[in-house]
Amino acid sequence: MRELTCIVCPNSCTITVDGDQITGNLCNKGRDFAISETTNPTRTITSTVVTTFDSCPALSVRTDKEIAFDKIFALIDLLKKVKVTKRVKIGDIVLANVFNSGVNVIATKNIE
Amino acid sequence: MQQFNTDILVIGSGPAGLSAANSAISQGATVIIVERERSLGGILKQCIHDGFGLVRYGQKLTGPEYAQRDIDVLIHSSATILLSTFVTSIVKSEHGFIAEFVNRQGAGNIRANKIIFATGCRERTSKQILIQGTNPSGVMTAGTAQHYINLQGLMPTKRCVILGSGDIGLIMARRLTLEGAKVVGVYEIKATPSGLTRNVVQCLNDYGIPLYLSHTVTRVFGADRLTAVEICRVDEHMKVIPDTAEIIECDALILSVGLIPETEMHNQLSLPIDKNTSGAIVDQHFMTLMDNCYSVGNATHVNDLVDYVSQSGEIAGKHASCSCQPRFFVRPKLNGELAYFIPQVIDVSSSDKDIVCYFRSKRDIKRAVITVKDKDKIVYTKRLNNVKPTEMQRILVDISKLDNTSIVSVELEEICEN
Numbered sequence A: 001m002r003e004l005t006c007i008v009c010p011n012s013c014t015i016t017v018d019g020d021q022i023t024g025n026l027c028n029k030g031r032d033f034a035i036s037e038t039t040n041p042t043r044t045i046t047s048t049v050v051t052t053f054d055s056c057p058a059l060s061v062r063t064d065k066e067i068a069f070d071k072i073f074a075l076i077d078l079l080k081k082v083k084v085t086k087r088v089k090i091g092d093i094v095l096a097n098v099f100n101s102g103v104n105v106i107a108t109k110n111i112e
Numbered sequence B: 001m002q003q004f005n006t007d008i009l010v011i012g013s014g015p016a017g018l019s020a021a022n023s024a025i026s027q028g029a030t031v032i033i034v035e036r037e038r039s040l041g042g043i044l045k046q047c048i049h050d051g052f053g054l055v056r057y058g059q060k061l062t063g064p065e066y067a068q069r070d071i072d073v074l075i076h077s078s079a080t081i082l083l084s085t086f087v088t089s090i091v092k093s094e095h096g097f098i099a100e101f102v103n104r105q106g107a108g109n110i111r112a113n114k115i116i117f118a119t120g121c122r123e124r125t126s127k128q129i130l131i132q133g134t135n136p137s138g139v140m141t142a143g144t145a146q147h148y149i150n151l152q153g154l155m156p157t158k159r160c161v162i163l164g165s166g167d168i169g170l171i172m173a174r175r176l177t178l179e180g181a182k183v184v185g186v187y188e189i190k191a192t193p194s195g196l197t198r199n200v201v202q203c204l205n206d207y208g209i210p211l212y213l214s215h216t217v218t219r220v221f222g223a224d225r226l227t228a229v230e231i232c233r234v235d236e237h238m239k240v241i242p243d244t245a246e247i248i249e250c251d252a253l254i255l256s257v258g259l260i261p262e263t264e265m266h267n268q269l270s271l272p273i274d275k276n277t278s279g280a281i282v283d284q285h286f287m288t289l290m291d292n293c294y295s296v297g298n299a300t301h302v303n304d305l306v307d308y309v310s311q312s313g314e315i316a317g318k319h320a321s322c323s324c325q326p327r328f329f330v331r332p333k334l335n336g337e338l339a340y341f342i343p344q345v346i347d348v349s350s351s352d353k354d355i356v357c358y359f360r361s362k363r364d365i366k367r368a369v370i371t372v373k374d375k376d377k378i379v380y381t382k383r384l385n386n387v388k389p390t391e392m393q394r395i396l397v398d399i400s401k402l403d404n405t406s407i408v409s410v411e412l413e414e415i416c417e418n
């Protein structure tokens, strides 16, 4: 038996997972979260990368889908090697298909 | 001398100011929005983590993405936008308000019929908490650390202690850890965390960062730069237990000890402040007790979701674009476990039906009931589960039956079940 706190929304439900039994979630998203959390935990990662623009020394970015929890620090290391030299807009891909996972890292800010 | 005239003046371009401006313009008003920083968006610019917009857009956006949606609407509208412009004073004039400002071109003023304060909140600093010792650099608020890393791309610490478990502190604990700093721990003087449970889970537990409840920093060491802090345990009355002192080496002490509404502008108009929220007293349209003067977003009370900050701007902007009718206030009396309740006054002369009310509890309550009454008559009642001071509650109350003879009370009570 495992107790989890659902982090999908601010309700922060306490979910109990006991074999196939999932209880305590107020909605189905919580059920999905509990299944993924007990089999293959994933997270959305947000960070920054450096740019060559004085107006924007740090460009904020995020993964467009969740990535495996145990890949987080490897992803951060990859991001440290990135230097953005072109103007980008929100949603533009900064790093494509990281670790062959199908997940892209996208800009969350426009470089003006 | 730069001079402007407008129907509505919005001060501050965070989510509250942006949505106030956008909603007033969509109703046909002329709007000037003034922002002291170089770009629009307020504090959201530095909140690069996700979780914004679940209520408003049904999506988990980052702060800059959330702000950009309102910015895109604003910059394609008729609004006059004054950036790098600091409003220094506000006075009441015969027909409205006069705001003085300074910017690179010099000084100027804006005459406005109506004014909306959307000046946000500020962080409590080390001056507001009692820590002994030297005055080294390296003691900073979580927001300052956030600004360094997320906007300037600079790391302010290699090894730090975080004092206070507010949300920004929790989020910065994760951010600093990901960026390679050692966060020795988050120390909280109270017996429960101040931030949202989900942030304790996804920011601390995910990365094995310890949270020490009933602990505080009592002393700082270091001449130029911080070298260490002294931590003590506290008892149930939050009194330091002396023989529990422990010295922890670190180069930064990051404070996340609370936010307070920014009311410097409000004070210039001597607007009455609610001692429970530390923000201005407002009616259901976020109009203060002074006609045609509004206060929205975190300048009014500290929200935990930006979606509701935007909503307050929207309500005020829409209302400000109509002419202000004489108001008649009833002032709900608060009972039981309520820490605060907004609106503090209800304008019963308006034709409103459902109004949005916000409240927080004084303590954690498993099962509670909130009741709004007019004398003995129940106007609204709802049962609630897991009410916590850290999580703002929001209800819709039908006020169409209230009038100037109403005596309104609001009560939050624990339900005991057996």
Ligand SMILES: Cc1cc2nc3c(=O)[nH]c(=O)nc-3n(C[C@H](O)[C@H](O)[C@H](O)COP(=O)(O)OP(=O)(O)OC[C@H]3O[C@@H](n4cnc5c(N)ncnc54)[C@H](O)[C@@H]3O)c2cc1C
Residues within 6 Å of the ligand: B011, B012, B013, B014, B015, B016, B017, B034, B035, B036, B037, B041, B042, B043, B044, B047, B085, B086, B087, B088, B118, B119, B120, B121, B122, B123, B142, B143, B144, B146, B167, B168, B171, B259, B262, B265, B296, B297, B298, B299, B303, B304, B305, B306, B309
């Ligand atoms: C450091 C920090 C981090 C935060 N992180 C989060 C978070 O992660 N999630 C969350 O939901 N909430 C967070 N908050 C709370 C946050 O304030 C609100 O969610 C939201 O951004 C408030 O919007 P607002 O429009 O009321 O204020 P703000 O976004 O603070 O905007 C106020 C604006 O008014 C401008 N201003 C103030 N005075 C003047 C003046 N005299 N003249 C001209 N311009 C002026 C300021 O420059 C600022 O741009 C944080 C707050 C702080 C202080």
Ligand code: SF4
Residues within 6 Å of the ligand: A006, A007, A008, A009, A010, A011, A012, A013, A024, A025, A026, A027, A028, A029, A030, A031, A033
């Ligand atoms: S279970 Fe549903 S309601 Fe509960 S925290 Fe998760 S997403 Fe939110």
